[in-house]
Amino acid sequence: MSLQNKTDDFLVWQFDFALTTFFEIETHLIQPLLPPQLHPIEAVAGVSLINLTAFNFPAGALGSLPEFQELIFSAIVTPDLSRGVPKFAMYVLSIGSSCQEHLDHSFDYYKLPVYERLLHGIIRKDKLAVEYGDSLGKILTMHNCANQVIYKKDEKRYFQAFTSKNNQIYIADVYIQASLYEHQEIGNVGMLYNHPFFKNLGFDEADPVSYLQMIGEPGAIGQQLYYRPEIF
Amino acid sequence: MDSKSREEFKTNYTEYTLDMFSKSTGKDEAEIVQFNKWRRNVINAHKYSFEVLHLEAQKPSVSIRRVTGEKYKLLNFASYNYLGYSYHPDVIAAAKQALDIYGLGATGSPILNGTFDLHTKLEHAIIDFFGQDGYGASIFSSGYGTNLGVVSSYIHKGDYIVLDRSAHASLMDGAILSQGNILFFRHNDPEHLDHVLKRIKDEKPRILVCTEGVYSADGDYSKLKAITEVTKKHDAKILVDEAHSFLLAGAHGRGVAEDEGVLSDVDMIVLTFSKSFGGVGGCLYAKQELVNYVNYYARSRIFSCALDPAVAGGLIKVLELASSSDGYEKRKRIIQNANYLRSKLQGNVNIGTSTSWVIPVIYGDERLTVPLSDYLQKHGLDISLMTFPAVPKNRSRIRAFVTSEHKQEQLDQAADILLLAAKEFGFHL
Numbered sequence: 001m002s003l004q005n006k007t008d009d010f011l012v013w014q015f016d017f018a019l020t021t022f023f024e025i026e027t028h029l030i031q032p033l034l035p036p037q038l039h040p041i042e043a044v045a046g047v048s049l050i051n052l053t054a055f056n057f058p059a060g061a062l063g064s065l066p067e068f069q070e071l072i073f074s075a076i077v078t079p080d081l082s083r084g085v086p087k088f089a090m091y092v093l094s095i096g097s098s099c100q101e102h103l104d105h106s107f108d109y110y111k112l113p114v115y116e117r118l119l120h121g122i123i124r125k126d127k128l129a130v131e132y133g134d135s136l137g138k139i140l141t142m143h144n145c146a147n148q149v150i151y152k153k154d155e156k157r158y159f160q161a162f163t164s165k166n167n168q169i170y171i172a173d174v175y176i177q178a179s180l181y182e183h184q185e186i187g188n189v190g191m192l193y194n195h196p197f198f199k200n201l202g203f204d205e206a207d208p209v210s211y212l213q214m215i216g217e218p219g220a221i222g223q224q225l226y227y228r229p230e231i232f
Numbered sequence: 233m234d235s236k237s238r239e240e241f242k243t244n245y246t247e248y249t250l251d252m253f254s255k256s257t258g259k260d261e262a263e264i265v266q267f268n269k270w271r272r273n274v275i276n277a278h279k280y281s282f283e284v285l286h287l288e289a290q291k292p293s294v295s296i297r298r299v300t301g302e303k304y305k306l307l308n309f310a311s312y313n314y315l316g317y318s319y320h321p322d323v324i325a326a327a328k329q330a331l332d333i334y335g336l337g338a339t340g341s342p343i344l345n346g347t348f349d350l351h352t353k354l355e356h357a358i359i360d361f362f363g364q365d366g367y368g369a370s371i372f373s374s375g376y377g378t379n380l381g382v383v384s385s386y387i388h389k390g391d392y393i394v395l396d397r398s399a400h401a402s403l404m405d406g407a408i409l410s411q412g413n414i415l416f417f418r419h420n421d422p423e424h425l426d427h428v429l430k431r432i433k434d435e436k437p438r439i440l441v442c443t444e445g446v447y448s449a450d451g452d453y454s455k456l457k458a459i460t461e462v463t464k465k466h467d468a469k470i471l472v473d474e475a476h477s478f479l480l481a482g483a484h485g486r487g488v489a490e491d492e493g494v495l496s497d498v499d500m501i502v503l504t505f506s507k508s509f510g511g512v513g514g515c516l517y518a519k520q521e522l523v524n525y526v527n528y529y530a531r532s533r534i535f536s537c538a539l540d541p542a543v544a545g546g547l548i549k550v551l552e553l554a555s556s557s558d559g560y561e562k563r564k565r566i567i568q569n570a571n572y573l574r575s576k577l578q579g580n581v582n583i584g585t586s587t588s589w590v591i592p593v594i595y596g597d598e599r600l601t602v603p604l605s606d607y608l609q610k611h612g613l614d615i616s617l618m619t620f621p622a623v624p625k626n627r628s629r630i631r632a633f634v635t636s637e638h639k640q641e642q643l644d645q646a647a648d649i650l651l652l653a654a655k656e657f658g659f660h661l
Binding site: 037038039041043044045046047077078079080081082084085086087089182183184185186212 | 248252253255256257258260262263265266270397404407408413414416418620621624625626627
């Protein structure tokens with residue numbers, strides 16, 4: 001894989017759409033999926049958060065890769081503040097993609113837990129909506145629920161991404177610079193389907209409770225600077 | 233990316249909300265280091281308007297001193313002293329008299345040697361204020377401790393506690409301590425409460441629904457009648473925290489439960505003495521048998537010292553005043569004052585759903601919190617700000633606590649400062 005934006009210790013990923021939704025989930029369901037050193041952040045007592053993020057990467061945005069879609073499923077966990085204060089820290093539970101080369105790279109370089117079937121992602125930028133699925137069925141539908149979306153230009157965010165591979169925990173710094181909007185309005189944000197992508201985490205309610213959404217402005221190129229993971 | 237660029241992502245103090253420092257993974261004390269770094273940065277930028285020292289009683293106008301030494305005379309819209317009783321001369325005299333007789337502290341647990349006849353008088357005064365037969369009152373030395381103790385003594389492992397999503401932290405902490413199953417319903421939404429209760433109906437456990445009279449973040453009245461009806465339909469019990477509504481709402485000041493006509497249907501009413509009473513402490517008002525039990529099993533009560541006698545003496549006087557024409561006049565005035573300030577703000581800024589003496593001014597972006605708080609203080613306003621995650625993202629707000637003691641001129645000045653800030657910070661409508 002050739003990566004034109006590669007530097008010593010991080011890669012620049014350019015994206016032209018991103019949609020993140022935080023969903024509430026009972027803590028006792030998510031805790032068993034985490035390594036013992038990591039703990040979920042609770043929105044309120046007994047209620048933790050999972051995060052679903054969909055990206056659209058245009059052709060050529062990362063090396064020679066064609067346009068592809070990515071889906072990341074993570075749990076929000078206590079960060080390591082000795083590295084700085086992130087917006088949030090996530091423990092990545094599953095990453096899927098419509099591009100095999102991207103998946104291979106995610107596994108090798110980022111130590112990410114890849115979901116091995118190729119996904120098909122439908123991005124509806126005009127509706128701020130996405131649909132993901134694979135040969136086994138639907139994974140999710142997700143869409144913005146805010147009445148009014150006001151993007152803020154050149155927003156900067158710092159995140160931490162924990163992963164584990166072969167019983168070793170890794171941590172990576174992730175920086176995003178993009179035109180973004182964040183909100184916490186209450187409304188219908190779509191469906192999460194019971195699917196192996198979600199690590200057999202059953203979603204009992206058809207209408208999961210959303211907590212927060214972040215939207216990257218469609219068509220505006222944002223940058224994700226993803227550092228090489230370090231042993232934690 | 234060089235280290236300077238990385239710092240740009242990380243070090244701007246306006247980017248942080250306090251929850252971001254609450255915990256860190258790892259054995260070092262990084263959350264303490266980072267929090268202090270943030271605090272130092274704000275102080276060094278001369279924007280630190282928090283932890284101010286108040287130099288006199290919580291009157292409508294107060295002198296304060298910042299931690300950095302600057303002194304200001306401010307209009308006070310930050311205090312819960314809704315009826316001005318904290319500095320009422322009769323209340324102070326009663327407190328002094330109690331101090332002379334009983335000394336400084338109770339020096340013991342209320343269940344052992346810390347209860348004075350004065351505490352019993354206070355209990356009876358509260359029961360008389362409600363005017364219902366068969367009820368009792370259990371006095372705690374803090375409002376937080378009241379909810380903590382009541383919830384955790386009534387709810388046990390396997391039981392359910394169902395909280396309004398905006399319920400006070402003391403109710404949530406009581407729920408955690410109880411080890412019961414915790415569920416939430418959408419803020420002030422009886423239909424969603426019904427949905428949540430249906431989910432657990434078949435197990436037939438003990439269920440306690442917790443809500444508030446007036447909500448402190450939005451200043452809205454609880455839909456208590458509908459919430460109580462849903463609760464009773466599911467054979468559950470209901471606790472109402474009237475911290476921001478007792479002595480204020482209802483024809484006689486008995487709270488939103490009186491206002492909504494459900495005083496006899498509500499199972500537990502929690503009062504706080506640090507707001508409209510102008511003192512400190514809290515109380516459970518409920519059927520006498522339940523109160524007897526809580527007295528012996530609420531750990532925050534039995535393992536805390538009893539309420540200070542001087543405070544108890546002052547609180548008895550407050551109840552006497554609040555039952556008289558003084559209380560009636562003050563209730564009338566606080567409603568007039570709140571309506572007046574709302575009328576000055578409405579249409580110019582977003583005041584949400586407030587219908588009470590708590591008036592939010594929603595400025596949205598949490599990153600404005602530090603500079604806005606500093607600006608308001610420097611322009612003459614002592615006022616409280618609430619930000620994510622205490623309120624939703626992009627719904628950060630200033631909260632004005634109106635009192636019966638504010639004069640029209642002070643309400644005008646406060647409105648002017650708030651509208652000026654709204655223009656300066658871009659949240660004027």
